[in-house]
Amino acid sequence: MNTSGEETTAGGGYRLWWWTRRRSAALDIGLALVSAAECVMQGLNFAQRTGLPPVLVALFGIVAGSTVVIRRKRPLTVILIAIAILPTTMGDVLTVVGLYTLATTDAPRRLVGALAAAEAAGSFAVTLLLLKQDPGLDAQPMPAWFRPLVAGIFAVVLVVPPVLLGMYVRARRRLVESLRDRAGGLERELVLLAERAEERAEWARGEERRRIAREMHDVVAHRVSLMVVHAAAVAAVAPRDPEQAARNATLIGDMGRQALTELRTMLGVLRAADKPLAAAPPRPAPTGPPANPGPQAVPPPEGPALDGLAALIDQSRAAGMSVDLSVEGEPRGYAEPVESTAYRVVQEALTNVHKHAAGAAARVRLAHRDGEVAVLVQNDAPAGAQVPGARLPSGGNGLLGMRERVMALGGGFVSGPTDGGGFRVSAVIPDRREPSGA
Known part of the structure; x- marks a missing residue:
């Protein structure tokens, strides 16, 4: 701060005592000079x-x-001085500027009205007294109400316009401040919306990664598990039954080709979308990640359906597993995510039987109910030792993937060992068929 009272703020702004702009300081100093000159002339x-x-x-x-x-700092002081010097007929500029400034502040309206009334009454009285003392007016015949009328008009003109203008400016400032506050609030909301959009995009990317991981696990684990079982069987029966070994080798080739076909399908979809996922909010779909809304979005390939369940079970039977299939209720079509999830639950459960209970008999139950479909896969305790070389590694993600699929559709999933030493996997999936045109 300088010795003259002028300051420079950290942002380079201007500040001199109570003024924050040079223009305001120049205006107030100019008004002070005009007011002083007016007071001197009236004072003489x-x-x-x-x-x-x-x-x-x-x-x-x-x-x-x-x-x-000092009108910006002490407007009330300016008004009181103007009222105090009314008998000297000085201070018209002081009165106008003081009333206007006070009306633009947050001062109570009653206070502004009271001071304006006091100023008007004093001005009326002083003007009326001067008119009565004017010898030129006494020499002219005029009605008795003329002098009060002139004094009243002068008092109103001196007081009312600055008060009304000040109140208008005050209201306008409040409106601008409210609009500025609303703009600030909208800006903050936009920032929050942008942050939430980024969170939704990250969630969508995570969901897409998990979906791809589940699909890859289902395709690779089931097909490769059956291939390993058949390969072990080939090694076991080749010396004594070449024809059976040839059939098993043929099955291995077929399963390998099917696995490659499914893998190529998924990899083709991934290669089609060279760009990363768009930051779009997830759709309220029951399963799967939100689709990229852009023109380059490629929907995920349609999953398997329940009508392929018999072929899936035949593959397990061909691998030497005893599987019994029972269907309850009237078969009907479900939404694609529902059929795909039910199929994958049965597929993963049979894969687990191949891995952990080779040689055990399994039962698959499919129940069509009102508004839902239920699947149950239960196997007995494994009987005897496994075929050498048929033991399969396990990553521990099969049950977790099944649970995620079912829970994503709002269904229920239960898995655990049975009293007889076997294992049970049960899922109830509500039908999430979307209405036509949805």
Whole structure:
């Protein structure tokens, strides 16, 4: 801060005492000079009428008129000084500027009205007294109401316009401040929406990664598990039954080709979308990630359906597993995610039987109910030792993937060992068929 009272803020802004802009300081100083000059001229007339020393009255007028310079800091002081010097007929500029400034502040309206009324009453009285003392008016015949009318008009013109203008400016400032606050609130909301959009995009990317991982696990684990079982069987029966070994080798080739076909399908979809997932909010679909809304979005390939369940079970039977299939209720079509999930549950459960209970008999139950479909896969305890080389590694993700699929559709999933030493996997999936045109 300089010794003159001028400051420079950290942002390079201007500050001199209570002024924050040079233009405001220049305006107030100019008004103070005008007010002081007006007070001096009116004061000299007052000194001529009363016989007071002109120099003393002029100095008083300069001091009183210069108080306009503090109108932004102390508007109430300016008004009180203007009311106090009313008998000297000085301070018209002081009155107008002070009332306007006070009306633009947050001062109570009652206070502004009371001071304006006091100023108007004092101005009316002083003007009426001057009119009565004017010898020129006394020499002219005029009605008795003329002088009060002129004094009243002068008082109203002096007080009402600055008060009304100040109240208008005050209301306008409040409106601008409210609009600025609303704009700030909208800006903050936009920032929050952008953050939430980024979170939704990250969630969508995670869901897509999990979906791809589940699909890859289902395709690879089941097909490769059957291939390993058949390969072990080939090694076991080749010396004594070449024809059976040839059949098993043929099955291995068929399963390998099927696995490659499914893998190529999924990899083709992934290669078709060279760009990363768009930051789009997830659709309220029951399963799967939100689709990329852009023109390059490629929907995921349609999953398997329940009508392929018999072929899936035949593959397990061909691998030497005893599988019994029972269907309850009237078969009907379900939404694609529902059929795909039910199929994958049965597929993964049979894969687990191949891995952990080779040689055990299994039962698959499919129940069509009102508004839902239920699947149950249960196997007995494994009987005897496994075929050498048929033991399969396990990553521990099969049950987790099944649970995620079923829970994503709002269904229920239960798995665990049975009393007889076997294992049971049960899932109830609600039908999420979308209405036509949805």
